Amino acid sequence: MALKITVINGSYRRGGITDQAAEAAAAAARAGGAEVEMIRLAERRVEFCLNCRACTQEPGPARGRCVQRDDMDAILDSIEASSGLILAAPVNFFNVNALTRRFMERLVPYAWWPWGAMAPAPRVKDRKIKAVLITSSAMPSVAGRLLTGSMRALKMMAATLGAKTAGTLFVGLASMEEKPELPARDRRLAERLGRKLL
């Protein structure tokens, strides 16, 4: 059976730099024989976490049940059936954009955090899956890595999903044109990331 890879694409727009980089990584994984599911958060219904903590009360390795009835369960089922993840988000106001953040907050069912406990504990630390992380910013990538919390947030997202980070790509200078084209070097790096998941 083919390896399954799920892409969580937090960009607001198709064809932007984040989308092109995520697609390049996905295409390389597909070319290597993987089955890839591209999940564009902008095209799914994902509600906000309500901080009711209903999903964190029961112990055990399985994720808790969220009270929100939206597309999140199907997305998480797809992630749990995968051996690799591509997590992609643009930088907005020095961190991942709000769409990605909203998704990230909905990962709390992967924690056991009963009332009375000061902090959450991960239900499963290592699900034996790999993640590659992609982000993009207007500022150059060196500055972006230093000054923004975007990569850190994506790493936290991977860790919450029990995935080990296998590689990262930070695409800088992404806002110079209305319809930007992913530079060839970044395309090659994205493709290399996609192959790392095989």
Ligand SMILES: Cc1cc2nc3c(=O)[nH]c(=O)nc-3n(C[C@H](O)[C@H](O)[C@H](O)COP(=O)(O)O)c2cc1C
């Ligand atoms: C609301 C907003 C906030 C942004 N904030 C930042 C920022 O803090 N730092 C930065 O370098 N770029 C910032 N940018 C630029 C985006 O990071 C850049 O356009 C991104 O690569 C867009 O990704 P996309 O092509 O996938 O849409 C911002 C853009 C918008 C629209």
